[in-house]
Amino acid sequence: MKNTLLKAPTNEDHLDFVGDDLAINFINTRRIVEGQLTDTLQSDSDVKAWLRRLEVPVAKRSLPFGDGVLLKGARELRDIALAAFQDRKSGKKPSLVALNRFLADAPSHAVLTIYDARNIRVTRVYGKETVEAFLAPVAEAVADLLADGDFELVRHCEGRDCVMWFYDRTKGHRRRWCTSTGCGNRAKVAAFRARASQQ
Numbered sequence: 001m002k003n004t005l006l007k008a009p010t011n012e013d014h015l016d017f018v019g020d021d022l023a024i025n026f027i028n029t030r031r032i033v034e035g036q037l038t039d040t041l042q043s044d045s046d047v048k049a050w051l052r053r054l055e056v057p058v059a060k061r062s063l064p065f066g067d068g069v070l071l072k073g074a075r076e077l078r079d080i081a082l083a084a085f086q087d088r089k090s091g092k093k094p095s096l097v098a099l100n101r102f103l104a105d106a107p108s109h110a111v112l113t114i115y116d117a118r119n120i121r122v123t124r125v126y127g128k129e130t131v132e133a134f135l136a137p138v139a140e141a142v143a144d145l146l147a148d149g150d151f152e153l154v155r156h157c158e159g160r161d162c163v164m165w166f167y168d169r170t171k172g173h174r175r176r177w178c179t180s181t182g183c184g185n186r187a188k189v190a191a192f193r194a195r196a197s198q199q
Contacts, residue, residue, distance in 0.1 A: 015028065015031060015164070015178070015179070016028070016029075016040070016050065016053055016054060017054075018164060018166055018178050018179055019164070019165055019166045019167060020166055020167045020168075020169050021141070021145060021149070021154075021166075021167040022054060022056070022137075022138065022141040023081060023085075023138065023141040023142040023144070023145040024085075024145070024154065024165045024166060024167055025054060026077075026078060026081060026138050026141070026142070027078055027081050027082045027085065027165060028163075028164050028165060028178075029041050029050060029078060030078070030163060031162075031163055031164055032161055032162055032163055032164075035161075037163070039075075041071060041074055041075060041078075042071070043068075043071055044063060044067060044068065044069070044070040044071050046071070047070050047071055047074045048070070051137075051138075056137045056138065057126070057137060058134075063134070064128075064129055065130075065131060069131055070131055070134060070135075072131075073131035073132065073134075073135055074131075074135060074138075076098075077099075077102055077135050077138060077139060077142070080098045080099050080102070080142075081099070081142040083095070084096065084099060084142070084146055085145075085146070085154065085165065088146060088151050088154075089151050089154060089156070094146065096146075099139060099142060099143060099146075101132070102132045102135065102136070102139040103132075103136070103139055103140065103143060104132075105130055105132035105133065106126060106127075106130070106132045106133040106135070106136030106139060106140075107126070107127045107133060108124045108125060108126045108127065108133070108136055109124070109125055110122050110123070110124055110125075111123050111124070111125050124136075124137070124140075145167075149167070152173075153167055153168040153169070153173060154166075154167055154168075155167075155168055155175065155176075157176075157177055157178040157183050158176045158177060158183070159177055159178065159182070159183025159186060160183075160186075162177075162178055162183050164178035164183075165178075166178060
């Protein structure tokens with residue numbers, strides 16, 4: 001496996017949802033596609049498009065910072081999240097300094113919206129004048145998972161060379177693969193071939 005980061009092909013966008021958690025889906029923006037380590041985040045536009053696909057609120061106006069700054073911030077946040085998840089999964093105490101910096105630099109406030117007499121919702125509104133504020137919904141999802149997630153159910157795909165993670169929300173909690181049609185199918189084929197070669 002080469003160690004270069006290529007742009008993921010658009011037909012792999014379905015993999016944006018396999019983590020079953022916003023924070024995990026975010027770290028899964030780096031993944032193996034056709035044997036190559038790929039990165040779906042190659043530009044500010046890619047970051048905004050990914051956020052829209054996962055229904056994260058995104059500013060409609062142009063970004064108030066230079067080209068490439070959002071991409072750099074998103075990749076930094078992804079590295080922070082991955083390191084913290086790996087530490088938490090292995091029972092180590094994760095460093096939260098960098099994540100707390102993201103959260104501190106993301107001013108927001110709650111807004112109540114009323115739809116009818118029985119339907120009132122609280123949503124958060126972000127200033128989005130900084131990269132940290134723009135990425136705040138993701139940083140908050142990372143913080144929520146670290147604080148409240150059941151890391152017995154946060155798992156790394158068992159596929160050979162796979163870098164994907166997921167939150168196992170299945171009824172029996174026996175999920176082993178990022179996707180049953182990808183790594184799961186490859187594992188079944190490999191097991192079948194191994195059994196056939198022993199006969």
